[in-house]
Amino acid sequence: MNNIPALLNHLDGNRESPTLSLAYASLSDEGIVEVSKFIRDNPFVKYLDLRGNNIQAKGAMALANGVKINRSLRSLNLKWNAIGQDPSGVSALCDTLKSNLTIGHVDFRNNRINNVGAKYIGEMLTANTTITHFDLSWNDLGVDGGIALLEGLKHNSTLVDCQLSGSKVGEETMHEVAFLLRRNRASAAYKASPNAAGAQLAEKDPKTANLGKPKAAQSPDGAAGEAEGEKSPPKRGPQAKANWTSKDSSTLMLRLMMKEREQVLPEDKLFYQQIAEHIDRLLLETNKHKQGRVDGEEREKLSTTGFLEREQRYIKEIRATEEALQKVISEKEEAQKELSGKSVTLQKLNEQSSDAVRESVAIQERHAAEEQELRKELRDVQHDKRELQEKLALNAKDLELLEQENERLRQHVKAFQRDVNEILA
Helix, strand or coil: CCCHHHHHHHHHHCCCCCEEECCCCCCCHHHHHHHHHHHHCCCCCCEEECCCCCCCHHHHHHHHHHHHHCCCCCEEECCCCCCCCCHHHHHHHHHHHHCCCCCCEEECCCCCCCHHHHHHHHHHHHHCCCCCEEECCCCCCHHHHHHHHHHHHHCCCCCCEEECCCCCCCHHHHHHHHHHHHHHHHHHHHHHCCCCHHHHHHHHCCCCCCCCCCHHHCCCCCHHHHHHHHHCCCCCCHHHHHCCCHHHHHHHHHHHHHHHHHCCCHHHHHHHHHHHHHHHHHHHHHHHHHHHHHHHHHHHHHHHCCHHHHHHHHHHHHHHHHHHHHHHHHHHHHHHHHHHHHHHHHHHHHHHHHHHHHHHHHHHHHHHHHHHHHHHHHHHHHHHHHHHHHHHHHHHHHHHHHHHHHHHHHHHHHHHHHHHHHHHC
16 A cells, blocks of 8 residues: 555544554555554554554654554554564664553564564563563574563563464573463462452462562562461362362462472473463363353343243234234225226226227328328429429520521621622622
8 A cells, every 4th residue: 555645545434443454555664654643643543453564664663653652552463574674673662662551462473573672572571561462473583582582571470472483582481481471370360359269378378479470579588478378278178179269270370380490300390381281271171161151151041031021022013913914904905996996997098098099090091191192292293303304404405506506607697798798899
């Protein structure tokens, strides 16, 4: 969409839409400037999709100026661009995202971001408190970039999903990132309901009290927490199983992560890590099943609620329909009577029309015969005219010959008189 007027028309048409999609629109730097102006002054746009536009540093800096002022954006999709080709573009966007309080989803996939850009992203994650999902797949971060990203993530407690496929950050860094993301997910579950039994137990346990917080906020020692943890041991047996909540699941995950940290041997660390990942998957499936059950119960409730009211309403509608049907039947009978009368009238009109047609045909035949007679007379007159014209032409020719003969005779008489005069003289 290199045509700026067309871009402006598209932006104006989506001024009150929550989604602005310009994916694969071939935007120029001037186009990105217009998009930046649009989102800067727009309080409605929440989802901005700029995939596949080859946006580079200049465009990224222009976009950062608009995002900095905007207070409505929730998602920023910039995959399949080139904002990392020059680190200044990544730097501008990260400076803007440091203080942004609304954007939760950022997609920087396949943007040629290197280890320098990863350093800016790590610094941004240290300061940002709203981004929950970040996709950096298929960038050339490298091991150094992965370490820089990891340092920022250690001080971040809100990011719960960070995709690094194909970014070459190293397997060890990937494990560390996965551990920190599990920590943040457990922290998010705790913050959702801190008064739940499982959350309170995790808070009192010195081994899990600080796992839901970034390292900068963790307490150097857990003596006090340990003392409090002894006062309220976790419930066991059938009662604990009956009262098991999602917060208790979060507590279990926190304990497993702490156990993973305590292990020395790599195979033991891997074992606890696999257990945590497996339980994480089970919890996700459990939540899906619970949500499905709730949805099913809600659908069943909706289908059974108000059955009698619907039945009474249907009965009233049936009665009203029967009354309307009786009225329609009476109207149909009246219409049939009216139709019979109009059919008789139509038959008379058809007969009159037939008579008029026959009379019209007879008149046309008579006129045709008269026309034939007139045409014949006209042909005769034209024939007589041609004969008279031919005779007139012959008479004119004879007259011309007579005049020529008279002229010749006059000349002869003049010559004769001249000869006579000469003789007499």
